[in-house]
Amino acid sequence: MTRTWVKGLSLSLCTVMVASGLAACSSGGKETAPAPAGNASSKASGASKISEKEREVKVTFPEHPNQPVKNFALVQQEIFNQTNIKLKFENVPNSNYNDKKKTLLATNNLPDIIQIEMSDVNNFGSTGVFVPLLQYMNKGLMPNFKKFWDQYPDMVKLTADGELYGFPAIGRNELKNGFGPVIRTDLLTKHNLPVPKSFDELLTVLAELKKIYPDSTPFSVRKGSGPIHQLFKTMAYPLGSGVGSGNGIYFDKDVNGGQYLYGPATPQFKEVLAFFNKAFTMGVLDKDYAVATQQQWTEKLTSGKSFFFMDNSGFALDYTKQLQKAVPDGKFQIIPTPVNKSGKARAEFYATTLTSDRMFAISSKAKDPETLIKLLDWMYTEKASNLMSYGVEGVHHTLDDKGQPKLKAEYVAKFKEGQPTPFYAMYSELGSGKLSFTPWFANMDPQVQVEKLNGSWSQVHEEYWKTIADDKSYHDPYLDPPLTKEEAARVKEILAPLTTMLEQEYDKFIMGVKKIDEYDAVMKKARDTGGEELEKIYNGALQRLSQKK
Structure with missing residues (x-):
């Protein structure tokens, strides 16, 4: 097949997640979604449907605590009306999903459709558990999806050995945000403290707040340290290094015109550890950072005990509402990204269009895979996307003059x-949005509409989105290049012992058990035991991909 490549295009998707783990409520009604009268897709019209006979299709994806899944919710009822396919969701709690998914993949005991990510493609694509999709696209059975395939050349990064095994989730009309610095701006004003312009200034300001509020924990985090935890995941890149999606490999646009690095094995990562060590030694960083749960983190921030976090900056909006129950004038607000030791301010948006961590694969054991392919392809139409993001037209939403x-x-x-x-x-009641089974979804737009309609949109929201829009330090994320089966296996082989070795070291440096200069030896060991080879694999894959364009 032929493709037209566009160099340097990075595409992605994001969401602003709220921190609360409470179960979402429903309207409590028995509302059902009617087949649209007179619509060409309604049962009464007799028009052809994706499935000639009624069919049940099993779908598995993670159930997020913020959005409990209702089987055969309103959107899924309307999908049945229009396609003759009844979706049966077999969900797994978000916290257990990866373990359950690995078992299903390893035993080839999959539902008809399952949500996967790129690591699953690399590890299992060649085993035959997924239906390979490109042959069907070349036959003309995926016309709606092919428009996206042609539009977004970076989608080739979601292939393995030249084959596509999953339909990627694609965002539409998404607002951009990411990991960002959020601080109690009301306290800065009250105590005449400056908005920090560098990370060093940030520690100075937090130290001043610690003096004023000696019982406080100015800088709180969740989920501890290590490449798979939030402390490095959220701050290593702005501080001058990086850990990518959690395995330590990341693309650094500021090194040699852009290349892959194994972050923990670089001198820049030593500076990251030095920053956290300084914060810990000053009494600014939560002494329990290594074991803090999200619930504990939330309680500290919303009770007025903690004043700063650098994480999903969208939490600022919800946490301000919660904080004001205890501190009426309290306000969390994002600030421009501070500069690091090198004098650079840099941050990365969440993916807003295309990402490698959410795809929908069809089991190779599924009955009549062509029908499932047609179903998924239909979900990339605007009509289906409207349904799966906003509910039933005329019942839950209308269309404006545009x-x-x-x-x-x-x-x-x-x-x-x-x-x-x-x-x-609302998303839970409808069965809609990014956290449901929605290949082409709108997430932020309906969220903003809800907040404006119910009166919860405020000046804090306006300031938040304007600050991000004006902050030029952010850039779109990078999708990693596709690896060969052998490369993927080698990466997995290297990372297992390497990650274990490093995770035993990080906290010793942060807490001051070891001196920062001793990290040189750890860094060398990390490079010698696989870090350097990982960089060669990823940079080689990137070069190979560039030569195909």
Whole structure:
């Protein structure tokens, strides 16, 4: 097949996640989604459907605590009306999903459709557990998806050995944000403290707040350290190094015109450890950072005990509401990204269009895979995307004069007191949005509509999005190049012992058990035992991909 490549295009998707783990509520009604009268897809019309006979299709994806899954919810009822396919969700709690998924893949005991990520493609694509898709696209059976395939050349990075094994989730009309610095701006004003412009200034400001509030924990984090935890995942890149998606490999645009590095085996990572060590020694960083749970982190921030975090900056909006129950004038707000030791401010957006961590694969054991392919391809139409993101037209939303969905105020009003937020309560009731089974989804737009309709949109929101829009330090994320089966196996072989070795070392340097200069020996060991080889594998894969363009 022929492709037209566009160099340097990075595409992605994101979401602003709320921190609460409470179960979302429903409207409590028995509403069903009717087949649209007079619509060419309705049963009454007799028009052909994706499946000639009624069919049940089993789908597995992670169930997030913010959005409990309702089987055969309103959107899924309408999908059945329009396609003759009844989706049966067999969900697994988000916290257990990866373990369950690995078991299903290893035993080739998959549902008809399963949510996977690129590591699953690399590890299992060649084993025959997934239906290879390109042959069907070349036959013309995936016309709607092919428009995206042609539009986004980076999608080739989701292939393995030249084959595509999953339909990637694609975002539409998404606002951009990411890991960002959030601070109690009300305290800065109250105590005449400056907005920190560098990470060194940040520690100075937090130390001043510690003096004023000696019982406080100015800088709190969740989930500890290590490449797979938030402390490095959220801050290593702005501080001058990086850990990528969690395995330590990341693309650094500032090194030699852009190349892959194994972050923990670089001198820049030593500076990251030095920063956290300084924060810990000053009494600014939470002494329990290595074991803090998300619930503990949330409680410290919303009770007024903690004043700063660098994580999903969207938490600032929800945490301000919670904080003001205890501190009426309290306000969390994002600030521009501080500069690091090299004098650079850098940050990365969440993926807003295309990402490698959410694809939908069809089991090779599924009955009549062509029908499932047609179903998934249909989900990339605007009509299906509107349904799966905003609910049923005429019931839950209408189209404006530009053809864009607008949620109906009377429907949104049902969720004004919804938990953990009105929009997640609505998404759960509908069975819609990014956290459901929605290949082409709108997430932020309906969220903003809900907040504006129910009156929860505020000046804090306006300031938040403007600050991000004006901050030029952010860039779109990079999708990793596809690896061969042998490369993927070698990466896995290297990372297992290497990650274990390093995770035993990090906290010793942060807590001051070892002096920072002793990290030189750890760094050398990390490079010698696989870090350097990982860089060669990824940079080689990137070069190979560039030569094909």
